[in-house]
Amino acid sequence: MALHRANQSLAKCLFALGGRLVQADRIAHELMVPGQPVYNQVVRHFGGGILNPDLSVNRAKLADAAFGSGGGSATRTASQAPSRVEELNRIVHPAVIRSQEEWMEEMGRQDPHAVAIVEAALILEAGSAKRFDRLIVVTCSDEQRVSSLRGAP
Numbered sequence: 001m002a003l004h005r006a007n008q009s010l011a012k013c014l015f016a017l018g019g020r021l022v023q024a025d026r027i028a029h030e031l032m033v034p035g036q037p038v039y040n041q042v043v044r045h046f047g048g049g050i051l052n053p054d055l056s057v058n059r060a061k062l063a064d065a066a067f068g069s070g071g072g073s074a075t076r077t078a079s080q081a082p083s084r085v086e087e088l089n090r091i092v093h094p095a096v097i098r099s100q101e102e103w104m105e106e107m108g109r110q111d112p113h114a115v116a117i118v119e120a121a122l123i124l125e126a127g128s129a130k131r132f133d134r135l136i137v138v139t140c141s142d143e144q145r146v147s148s149l150r151g152a153p
Helices: 003-016 024-031 037-046 059-067 084-110 142-149
Strands: 020-023 116-119
Touching (some): 003 020, 003 116, 020 084, 024 037, 024 084, 024 116, 037 059, 037 084, 059 084
Parallel strands (some): 020 116
C-alpha cells in the first residue's frame, strides 16, 4: 500500500472517532494553483517543463524533476547539497506549515478540547515534530514514496 493511502486510512479512522483533520497534501495542492506564491516559486525554480498545457503543475513531471532524470538531479553527487528534493521541500514546507498552524489555531478557538490531526508524510523530515503532542508514524520504502508522488497505485 502506498504511503499516502496508509496515512489516509489511519487519518480517516481517527476522524471517525471525532478528531479534526487537515491534510498537508491537500494544502500543498492548494498552494500549487497558478498565481499562488508557492506555485510561482516552484515554476521559477524547476522551470515551465513541469507544467501541463493549462499551466497547472504536472505532479509526475515535478516528481521527475525533483527525484529523477527529468530534473538533472541524476548528475548530482552525494556531496552536492541541497538535493532537488530538498530544494522543493524548502519552497513548499514553510507555506504548508504556516497553513497548518493557522488551521490548528482555528480548531483551538472553535473547540479547545478538540483533537487536531495533521496528516503529513514528511513531519520528521521537515523537522516539525516538536509542533505536535503525539506522532503516529506510517512508513514505506523510497520506491513507494516516489510512486506515491507520481500518483501510481
